[in-house]
Amino acid sequence: xxxxxxxxxxxxxxxxxxxxxxxxxxxxxxxxxxxxxxxxxxxxxxxxxxxxxxxxxxxxxxxxxxxxxxxxxxxxxxxxxxxxxxxxxxxxxxxxxxxxxxxxxxxxxxxxxxxxxxxxxxxxxxxxxxxxxxxxxxxxxxxxxxxxxxxxxxxxxxxxxxxxxxxxxxxxxxxxxxxxxxxxxxxxxxxxxxxxxxxxxxxxxxxxxxxxxxxxxxxxxxxxxxxxxx
Amino acid sequence: xxxxxxxxxxxxxxxxxxxxxxxxxxxxxxxxxxxxxxxxxxxxxxxxxxxxxxxxxxxxxxxxxxxxxxxxxxxxxxxxxxxxxxxxxxxxxxxxxxxxxxxxxxxxxxxxxxxxxxxxxxxxxxxxxxxxxxxxxxxxxxxxxxxxxxxxxxxxxxxxxxxxxxxxxxxxxxxxxxxxxxxxxxxxxxxxxxxxxxxxxxxxxxxxxxxxxxxxxxxxxxxxxxxxxxxxxxxxxxxxxxxxxxxxxxxxxxxxxxxxxxxxxxxxxxx
Numbered sequence: 486x487x488x489x490x491x492x493x494x495x496x497x498x499x500x501x502x503x504x505x506x507x508x509x510x511x512x513x514x515x516x517x518x519x520x521x522x523x524x525x526x527x528x529x530x531x532x533x534x535x536x537x538x539x540x541x542x543x544x545x546x547x548x549x550x551x552x553x554x555x556x557x558x559x560x561x562x563x564x565x566x567x568x569x570x571x572x573x574x575x576x577x578x579x580x581x582x583x584x585x586x587x588x589x590x591x592x593x594x595x596x597x598x599x600x601x602x603x604x605x606x607x608x609x610x611x612x613x614x615x616x617x618x619x620x621x622x623x624x625x626x627x628x629x630x631x632x633x634x635x636x637x638x639x640x641x642x643x644x645x646x647x648x649x650x651x652x653x654x655x656x657x658x659x660x661x662x663x664x665x666x667x668x669x670x671x672x673x674x675x676x677x678x679x680x681x682x683x684x685x686x687x688x689x690x691x692x693x694x695x696x697x698x699x700x701x702x703x704x705x706x707x708x709x710x711x712x713x714x715x
Numbered sequence: 716x717x718x719x720x721x722x723x724x725x726x727x728x729x730x731x732x733x734x735x736x737x738x739x740x741x742x743x744x745x746x747x748x749x750x751x752x753x754x755x756x757x758x759x760x761x762x763x764x765x766x767x768x769x770x771x772x773x774x775x776x777x778x779x780x781x782x783x784x785x786x787x788x789x790x791x792x793x794x795x796x797x798x799x800x801x802x803x804x805x806x807x808x809x810x811x812x813x814x815x816x817x818x819x820x821x822x823x824x825x826x827x828x829x830x831x832x833x834x835x836x837x838x839x840x841x842x843x844x845x846x847x848x849x850x851x852x853x854x855x856x857x858x859x860x861x862x863x864x865x866x867x868x869x870x871x872x873x874x875x876x877x878x879x880x881x882x883x884x885x886x887x888x889x890x891x892x893x894x895x896x897x898x899x900x901x902x903x904x905x906x907x908x909x910x911x912x913x914x915x916x917x918x919x920x921x922x923x924x925x926x927x928x929x930x931x932x933x934x935x936x937x938x939x940x941x942x943x944x945x946x947x948x949x950x951x952x953x954x955x956x957x958x959x960x961x962x963x964x965x966x967x968x969x970x971x972x973x974x975x976x977x978x979x980x981x982x983x984x985x986x
Contacts, residue, residue: 540826573740591716
């Protein structure tokens with residue numbers, strides 16, 4: 486009888502992590518930026534129909550990079566979780582933290598279970614607070630780790646140069662056009678050459694504190710994005 | 716951890732999700748013998764009327780429990796999404812819960828599919844929810860909502876009425892449901908014209924509620940001492956808008972002033 490090859494757990498996890506990371510790095514980046522009236526999501530996404538940014542609940546937004554079918558599956562599960570919870574209790578009882586925890590556990594379980602391949606996705610879950618100081622932004626990676634981020638964050642594609650650009654240029658209390666402009670310039674710094682990301686291939690949405698409706702999420706149409714950038 | 720069911724491929728309907736995942740939370744899940752339940756709160760009269768560019772819905776504020784007034788300022792007109800609203804008549808507890816389910820149903824579909832349901836689609840979903848309540852209706856706990864929406868494709872206000880079996884019929888001009896609806900409908904029939912402005916349509920609706928309150932004990936008229944007035948909602952191309960209480964009060968005060976001289980209200984020409 487032949488012995489199966491022994492693979493150490495370290496090696497196994499490393500292989501799975503490398504696999505997931507490679508898949509995620511193939512796509513384009515998504516950035517979230519806090520601005521004066523809320524949180525803006527900016528993604529480079531030529532498709533108008535397949536969104537990377539979505540609404541989960543009244544004050545909770547979602548952005549993702551990686552494999553579309555995988556993050557779409559997580560997005561729908563998140564909407565279901567939020568709607569069931571809001572219906573069972575109250576709209577105020579749906580929190581970004583609970584959602585981020587649910588995602589983290591799901592991603593973590595899939596990553597470490599032997600059967601499935603790890604999800605090649607990274608997610609942002611952002612919750613709008615009463616004031617900028619109460620805003621919460623979570624970054625979740627393929628292995629289920631959660632990081633609490635402040636001010637700005639970027640994921641997917643080649644993130645290091647984009648992060649460096651943000652570090653050098655971000656300031657608090659930007660207005661919306663400035664925040665979109667900053668994110669667009671930052672997303673253009675994803676290689677050795679600086680690109681100018683065309684406005685029509687940007688997908689932009691905000692969680693806007695100044696909206697009177699309960700649902701604070703709003704997509705910014707192409708024309709308004711072009712206006713903000715001109 | 717996200718439940719396994721949430722990650723499976725399923726429909727975009729929240730009601731279906733709830734039926735699979737937490738059926739006990741559906742308003743229609745209870746099958747207890749209701750029989751002659753005492754102490755059940757009932758909501759009463761709702762009227763709706765279209766005008767060029769939109770639709771108006773108004774409801775009185777009274778909830779009754781047998782011969783007792785259960786609440787003087789109940790809200791019976793609810794926005795269900797940006798371009799639609801529901802007015803409820805019948806068993807208040809089930810009706811409010813059904814409206815809440817319907818609100819989440821519309822929002823859930825919108826978020827999952829990335830687009831809003833058509834007006835007819837919304838009305839059909841509501842009809843299905845009402846049909847689901849048939850068992851309760853047979854036991855005396857009926858819910859009869861009135862659905863009004865602004866149709867963005869057609870550019871008109873639309874009104875849908877239902878019966879307890881979920882039969883849906885669209886009303887072009889005006890409609891009323893609830894215990895005082897016979898009187899309200901008769902009143903609106905004589906007051907309604909299809910070229911009224913928004914304010915005039917609201918006036919006609921409040922007149923109809925006044926007439927309903929005049930002849931139906933379960934319908935509440937304007938309460939001058941407590942300053943409680945009918946709740947009025949308007950839906951136009953700009954979306955749902957609840958009329959501010961001060962504006963409704965102004966309309967009601969005008970009507971009451973006129974009724975001091977003519978208690979039966981305005982009279983229509985004979986021919």
